[in-house]
Amino acid sequence: MQPRDLSDHVAYEAGRGIEEVARELDRDPSEFVKLASNENPHGPSPAAAVAIREAASSVSSYPKAAHADLTEAVAERWDVADEQVWLANGGDGALDYLHRAMLEPDDAVLVPEPGFAYYGMSARYHHGDVREYELSKADDFAQDADAVLEHYDADRDRIVFLTSPHNPSGSTIPLEEVERLADETSDETLIVVDEAYGEFADRDSALALIEGRDGFDARDDVAILRTFSKAYGLAGVRLGYAVVPEEWADAYARVNTPFAASEIACRAGLAAIDDEEHVERTVETARDARAYMREYIDAHVWDSEGNFVLVEVGDAAAVAEEMQRRGVIVRDCSSFGLPGCIRITCGTEEETERAVETCNAVLADLDVEPDAGDATTEAEVPDT
Structure with a gap:
C-alpha cells in the first residue's frame, strides 16, 4: 500500500537550530547564535x-x-x-x-x-x-x-x-x-x-x-x-x-x-497580546539591527521592513556553512531560489554585531565577490 501521488509536493526547509548544528559539529551549543528563523531575540513575552x-x-x-x-x-x-x-x-x-x-x-x-x-x-x-x-x-x-x-x-x-x-x-x-x-x-x-x-x-x-x-x-x-x-x-x-x-x-x-x-x-x-512593552522592545531592536547590518556588512543588503535582512554574498551555501562553523547560524536562501543570498535575522545588539563581524570575515576569507548592485559604501565596523 502506498500514499497518494505526492510527487508534486515539496518538503518545507526550516532554518537549522542550535542543537541540531551543535550535534552535527560535535560542539557545545553555547558556542552558537541562531539568526536563521526570524525568531524573537528577546524570547517570549x-x-x-x-x-x-x-x-x-x-x-x-x-x-x-x-x-x-x-x-x-x-x-x-x-x-x-x-x-x-x-x-x-x-x-x-x-x-x-x-x-x-x-x-x-x-x-x-x-x-x-x-x-x-x-x-x-x-x-x-x-x-x-x-x-x-x-x-x-x-x-x-x-x-x-x-x-x-x-x-x-x-x-x-x-x-x-x-x-x-x-x-x-x-x-x-x-x-x-x-x-x-x-x-x-x-x-x-x-x-x-x-x-x-x-x-x-x-x-x-x-x-x-x-x-x-x-x-x-x-x-x-x-x-x-x-x-x-x-x-x-x-x-x-x-x-x-x-x-x-x-x-x-x-x-x-x-x-x-x-x-x-x-x-x-x-x-x-x-x-x-496585552504585553505592548515586549512588542515595542522587539520592534525597536529589529529596526536598530536592520540599520546596523545595512551600514556595516561588506555586501549589498536590501532595505527590509521585517525582522531580518537579505544579503547578496555570491555563494550562499559556502558563506552560510562557514558562518555556521564560526558559530553564527544564518539562512542559505538557495531554497528560495536565491543561491547568491543569505538571510540574517535581527538579533540583540551583541548578536547582530557578531553576525556582521563574522559575515565580513567570511566574505574576506573566502574571497567572495557578490554582485553588489547598488550596495552602500562599505564602512568600518565600530568596536564594541
Missing part, C-alpha cells in the same frame, strides 16, 4: 511565559473558553467581529483554513516567487494547483499590482497571495496597490495579505480594506494573516490567525480543526 506555566495544570481540558477569550481579544485589537477572527495552529493553520474554505479541486493559487513555500504546499494538500508571479531581485523585489496582474488568470486563480513584509526580502506593498489588485481581479478571487511580520513594518494593515477604513471602501475579497510567532515571541506554541470579511466569516465553523489552538497557546496569546 514575559507575561506569556507566566501564563504558560499557570496553564500547565489545565491542559487536561479542551480549550473552549480560552479559544473564545482569545478570539474576543484579537477581535477587540482589530475592532472587528469575533466571527472574523479565525484562530489556528500558527499562520500555516490559518492558510489551511482559507484553502479549505475557498478551493475547489483544480482551482489555482497565485504565489510570489521567491516566497513562503507553505502557500503552495497547503494548496496542493487541498488539491489546488500552484502558479507563480516573480518578484525580481533586479527590481529590489518591488511589489505592485502590475507584477501580479501580468501573471494572473481570472479563470483559474482563486486566491492571490501577497506577503507584506515579504520573506525573504523585507519589501512591502502599498495598500493602494492591494486595492487596485482587488479591483482588477475577479469577484471570485480572494486577495490574501500575509502580514506575519506586520508589526515590524512602518505600514498600515490591509485590514483597512476589509473594514473600509482610512479612506478605503469595505471589501469582501481581502483577508489578512497574522501570527504570534514573531513580534510576540511565541513561535514554539504555534499560534496564528486570519481576519476575514464579515460576509463569509461563518465558514470557519465548517472548515476549522476542532480546538486547533491549544489551551497553552490560547492562554499565552491572551497574555502576550
Whole structure:
C-alpha cells in the first residue's frame, strides 16, 4: 500500500537550530547564535511565559473558553467581529483554513516567487494547483499590482497571495496597490495579505480594506494573516490567525480543526497580546539591527521592513556553512531560489554585531565577490 501521488509536493526547509548544528559539529551549543528563523531575540513575552506555566495544570481540558477569550481579544485589537477572527495552529493553520474554505479541486493559487513555500504546499494538500508571479531581485523585489496582474488568470486563480513584509526580502506593498489588485481581479478571487511580520513594518494593515477604513471602501475579497510567532515571541506554541470579511466569516465553523489552538497557546496569546512593552522592545531592536547590518556588512543588503535582512554574498551555501562553523547560524536562501543570498535575522545588539563581524570575515576569507548592485559604501565596523 502506498500514499497518494505526492510527487508534486515539496518538503518545507526550516532554518537549522542550535542543537541540531551543535550535534552535527560535535560542539557545545553555547558556542552558537541562531539568526536563521526570524525568531524573537528577546524570547517570549514575559507575561506569556507566566501564563504558560499557570496553564500547565489545565491542559487536561479542551480549550473552549480560552479559544473564545482569545478570539474576543484579537477581535477587540482589530475592532472587528469575533466571527472574523479565525484562530489556528500558527499562520500555516490559518492558510489551511482559507484553502479549505475557498478551493475547489483544480482551482489555482497565485504565489510570489521567491516566497513562503507553505502557500503552495497547503494548496496542493487541498488539491489546488500552484502558479507563480516573480518578484525580481533586479527590481529590489518591488511589489505592485502590475507584477501580479501580468501573471494572473481570472479563470483559474482563486486566491492571490501577497506577503507584506515579504520573506525573504523585507519589501512591502502599498495598500493602494492591494486595492487596485482587488479591483482588477475577479469577484471570485480572494486577495490574501500575509502580514506575519506586520508589526515590524512602518505600514498600515490591509485590514483597512476589509473594514473600509482610512479612506478605503469595505471589501469582501481581502483577508489578512497574522501570527504570534514573531513580534510576540511565541513561535514554539504555534499560534496564528486570519481576519476575514464579515460576509463569509461563518465558514470557519465548517472548515476549522476542532480546538486547533491549544489551551497553552490560547492562554499565552491572551497574555502576550496585552504585553505592548515586549512588542515595542522587539520592534525597536529589529529596526536598530536592520540599520546596523545595512551600514556595516561588506555586501549589498536590501532595505527590509521585517525582522531580518537579505544579503547578496555570491555563494550562499559556502558563506552560510562557514558562518555556521564560526558559530553564527544564518539562512542559505538557495531554497528560495536565491543561491547568491543569505538571510540574517535581527538579533540583540551583541548578536547582530557578531553576525556582521563574522559575515565580513567570511566574505574576506573566502574571497567572495557578490554582485553588489547598488550596495552602500562599505564602512568600518565600530568596536564594541
